[in-house]
Amino acid sequence: MGEGGFGTASPEETEAAGAALAALLEPGDTILLFGDLGGGKTTFVRGLVRGLGHPDPREVASPTFAIHHRYEGGRLPVDHLDLYRLEGVEDAMAWQGVLDPLDDPSGISVIEWPERLPWSPEGLALELYLQRGDGEFRRQLRPVFVGDRGDRIAAAWPANVGPD
Numbered sequence: 283m284g285e286g287g288f289g290t291a292s293p294e295e296t297e298a299a300g301a302a303l304a305a306l307l308e309p310g311d312t313i314l315l316f317g318d319l320g321g322g323k324t325t326f327v328r329g330l331v332r333g334l335g336h337p338d339p340r341e342v343a344s345p346t347f348a349i350h351h352r353y354e355g356g357r358l359p360v361d362h363l364d365l366y367r368l369e370g371v372e373d374a375m376a377w378q379g380v381l382d383p384l385d386d387p388s389g390i391s392v393i394e395w396p397e398r399l400p401w402s403p404e405g406l407a408l409e410l411y412l413q414r415g416d417g418e419f420r421r422q423l424r425p426v427f428v429g430d431r432g433d434r435i436a437a438a439w440p441a442n443v444g445p446d
């Protein structure tokens with residue numbers, strides 16, 4: 283399914299989309315965020331964490347050194363992974379440690395640079411593709427809904443997230 287894509291015209295609008303998606307999420311849902319450097323993936327996660335009621339979503343940043351951040355204190359905990367630095371890592375043991383947070387069925391997992399993943403994660407619900415559009419502040423967001431979890435989100439997406 284490739285329907286439900288829409289554009290944003292500012293970081294705030296991309297954050298708002300993440301916050302709107304948050305309301306549709308259930309424990310164990312996994313979201314993959316594809317797109318170029320500066321595409322708006324972390325901005326979207328900040329909105330999602332805010333939408334879940336985390337006390338300080340400003341903490342959400344593109345992790346410089348850490349690959350994993352966990353945000354607690356909202357409706358559901360969020361494990362945020364950025365796999366950018368793991369290009370070319372094939373050691374299964376190394377991956378096991380990195381991906382351990384994905385085994386927690388009680389929270390949400392959101393993964394930047396999921397192209398690096400050596401296997402498909404549990405609970406996959408949504409792949410979101412973020413692309414730059416015309417002008418500095420424009421981004422295109424295109425969802426691909428996956429499996430039963432994805433069907434649930436797809437049903438509520440047009441009224442809650444986009445397009446308007």
Ligand SMILES: Nc1ncnc2c1ncn2[C@@H]1O[C@H](COP(=O)(O)OP(=O)(O)OP(=O)(O)O)[C@@H](O)[C@H]1O
Pocket residue numbers: 290291292293294295296297317318319320321322323324325326344364394418419420421
């Ligand atoms: N419409 C928009 N949506 C999201 N971000 C935008 C938009 N317009 C401008 N920006 C800017 O683009 C940048 C997006 O950065 P962000 O860290 O979210 O990207 P990213 O996809 O996580 O990149 P990386 O792959 O480096 O982690 C921010 O500086 C943000 O202010």
Ligand SMILES: [Mg+2]
Pocket residue numbers: 323324325343344345364394
């Ligand atoms: Mg980022």
